[in-house]
Amino acid sequence: MRRDFRIVRACAKEAMRDFGWHEYAPFGWILGAQLLFLLLSMNLGSGWGMATAGSVARLLGAEGQLQYPQFFIYLPSLASIVEAFLYAIPGSVLIPLALIRILAPMDHALAEGYGVVLRLKQAFLPTLVASVVSAALQIGWQWVVSMGLAPILRSALTGFQGAAAIWLVSVLGAFVIAALFLYVPIAAIRPGAKFREAMIGGVNEGVRLIGFTLLFILAFSWPALPFLMLVQLNAAFICEKLRPEMIAVALALYAVLISGASYLIYASAARLHWAELAEES
């Protein structure tokens, strides 16, 4: 099968056209948890805010950050850890569930509701491992960027341009890593898929389709990126010149947009995967 740009575009268009709240709901739960966390973070002055979001920060060894307005400068980092946790742990069940719902029209067994729990069980471990490995690689990538690339870029570009270039390189690298593991949950929900098959098959597919997957990621994620860039590069400025709570608002907007983007990326990738299977059979 010749996967040209038309097929990729068709998959993306179909993913958007067939958007359904039922299919999106698992991503919505993750989003709900993220928004709840941000709401709690905005209320650290109350006992319940400090007992929840504050305790999460303390658990991560950031007790010193529980001060106003420093907490809001730390919040983008904290929110990204919470996001990574939510997409990795509850996401190991919720993402395969969303994929099962997306692929149900194409899979008769799933359409009739048979074996959903079984498929979820078989997908849990590979999805979790893929998320953990992906997170570990992302941390490694951040280290490479800060230790190796950032000084080079800073010497070439100064001020905001330099910071923006470093941020862009860091985000693009993170996207590549995410793209490599994107097909693991898709492969894991295939009937009778074993852990090894799901991991190797998923990563192989990720490598093979990396260009198209990156296209999906960039196409759907770009509306969220300005908000992420704003809070990650200008948190101190927002705190000082505007109001610190704006950081939480920007993070909430980012979470909403990236949740929708994640759903559309998985939906498009699942369709591309399905099209490949159909072609093979």
Place this chain on the structure above:
Amino acid sequence: MIRRATRDVTLVLAIAAAGCGQIGTLADRYRAERSLWWAQRAETAANLGGQKPDSATLLVLREEYLQVGRGIKHPFIRGTSEKARSLGEDLMRIVGFADLQGARLAVQANRPELALEEMARVSAAADADTALRRQADFFRVGTLRQFRRFDEAIQLLREMLDRYEPMAPKKFGDEDPILTVPEAIVRLRRDMGDSTGAKVELAAAQQYYARLLERGPPPSLEAQVLARLVRVELELAMWKEAAANLERLERLVTTTPLLHPLEPEVRFSRAKIRGIRDRNPTPTIAMFDALAREFPESPYAARSLFEAGTLLERQGKKAEALARYRVVTTRYAAQMPVAPMALFRRAMLEEQIGDWENSKNLLESIPVRYPDTQAAVEAPIAIAQRYVRVGDRNGAILALRRAVGTYQALIARDTTSTYCPLYRSNILRCQLAVDDWAGALATIDAMAAKDAGHPFTAQALLEGGRLAKVHGQKDRARGYLEEFLDNYPKSPLVADVRRELAELAGKPPARARP
């Protein structure tokens, strides 16, 4: 298995419960920080545009600072653990700091009573938190000084000496502000024009430092106390004691590597003692010069050059003295209080060697470069005195009128300065010298209203009584003399003033009270 799981769960719950104990305090601290941040922001916004906010705005801003502590439950320290105590102290400091900011705004809004009340509250609430309590007390002293409540300020400073034990410096260069308090009291007395009181306080300072040494402080603190003690003893002309303590300080500095940076101070004091004991000033001048040469970055370099200049001036070596004053005024122009004194002396010498134009320029620059210094008080009058010396009457009158303008500008620059009574007193001197009796009476009125209790005001009131009587304003003269009796009941001139008052009333003079 079940038992193990139960034990693990219990352990986790116990850890969580231990953490939860501080959640309330953490939330309170966060809330207090948020309120403080917004209060500071509101103040910054009010100050934007360079215009000073009016009193009403300042009091509204003050209210924002006071909000920080409201709604935070007492006690701040909840629990006995180290963490609970540290968090509670943090919270207390934030609330205390906010209250002090509120007090600062009250001072700016010209409401000292509100400010002092708040500061006293913070001081009392700070309890065991010495840092906060000290901060509040020092702020109270500053406010009392600003509003010319000097006796209360001195009383509080004395209480602070009893209340706070000086702390040893953590690193070289640090000094506990408590150590400066005895000399601050002396300065305050001097600012009040009370030279007798200043001498008594100087003796009290000497005793205080000597008492501190008896307690066996750590070497770093001992060195600081000794350095201050030597300075005070030199001022008190206690040469023998100063020399003995200097020797002790010298030994300490030699044996403690951490204290080596004190060497310039030791050498300065040694030169100073030698200068007083030795009739021939040449070796002392050499000591001062060597010190300035070897330690050019030390604050004692400028002081040494100034001292050398003074000794050379006494020897009649004007050019050499001038050279030293020039170095102080150019290289160490920011060093207070030596630089303004050196500039004044330099101007005097420039005039003596014949360069009046340069001298005049230097004298005119002093009030601009160094306002609120003794040199700024003396410089405008010195110009007029020079014209008098050379017999230029018109030049002297012009200079005196100009001096009045300069002093008025200095008063307008900072109406709360402790130098204002001196400026007003000099304005009076200038007005009397040019026979501007109406202006002089207006100045006396201003001194009576603004500098009540100051010794210069006592003289001004007596002068006012005489002046008003001469110009046929008997009621005004009576008013001045009565005010003198009200404000200076312990003055040795009281009997004379009563007699004058009786004369003004046309009655036989009353017998002086025993």
